[in-house]
Amino acid sequence: MRPCGIVALAAISLFSVACTAKPAPSVALAAPAHSHAPAPVLNQIYRETGVAAWYGKELHGKKTASGEIFDMYGISAAHRTLPLGTMIRVTNLDNLKSIKVRINDRGPLIKSRMLDLSYGAAKELGFVTQGTTRVKIDTVDTVRDLSPYTVQAATYAEEVNAKTLRYRLSKKFEVVTIVPVETNIARFYCVRVGSYASEERAELVANKLTLEGLEPIILRKD
Numbered sequence: 001m002r003p004c005g006i007v008a009l010a011a012i013s014l015f016s017v018a019c020t021a022k023p024a025p026s027v028a029l030a031a032p033a034h035s036h037a038p039a040p041v042l043n044q045i046y047r048e049t050g051v052a053a054w055y056g057k058e059l060h061g062k063k064t065a066s067g068e069i070f071d072m073y074g075i076s077a078a079h080r081t082l083p084l085g086t087m088i089r090v091t092n093l094d095n096l097k098s099i100k101v102r103i104n105d106r107g108p109l110i111k112s113r114m115l116d117l118s119y120g121a122a123k124e125l126g127f128v129t130q131g132t133t134r135v136k137i138d139t140v141d142t143v144r145d146l147s148p149y150t151v152q153a154a155t156y157a158e159e160v161n162a163k164t165l166r167y168r169l170s171k172k173f174e175v176v177t178i179v180p181v182e183t184n185i186a187r188f189y190c191v192r193v194g195s196y197a198s199e200e201r202a203e204l205v206a207n208k209l210t211l212e213g214l215e216p217i218i219l220r221k222d
Helices: 005-016 119-125 159-169 199-211
Strands: 047-055 076-078 087-092 098-105 115-118 132-139 149-156 176-182 187-196 217-220
Touching (some): 149 159
Antiparallel strands (some): 087 098, 176 187
């Protein structure tokens, strides 16, 4: 779950954007953009179009959400809701280059992005230099997963700010947790709410969090 290493200046600029709770200053990793993509439907081919970025040496050799070691030169990807291990075909809509990629990590944390790719995958797709591109993804096989969803309410650079939000949200939501996440910028602290069997239930909670002044994203809870 990492933003692209090549666009460090853009990533740093996100630090000045307030993304969440008023009690403490925050670091925004979720840019105001379109709402999150629909979660994969069981037993169907899943298709999605959006912005992809890439990540590389800062996380090379570290564990992914699947437990595998991240190889920046390999071919892999991070997606918020597709089951880990899912094979997808990614097509760069700028040049129509296409490759097969396996999902082994979670992300992106930035709401306006759909997919994070390894440096190796981005090189194959021909967008290393520009850092991001619009892509289309199609699952190679039907999607089958019964794992629950969680709603990420906000992301902070300082753990104390995450604890402040957790305290506030705990008054209205049953289960609120803080999950540390390593990115190519730094370690961040993600405040997540609940565990839900369906996307519809997670969506209801996300809508409530939006009323709290937040910009939530829905993630598959592995």
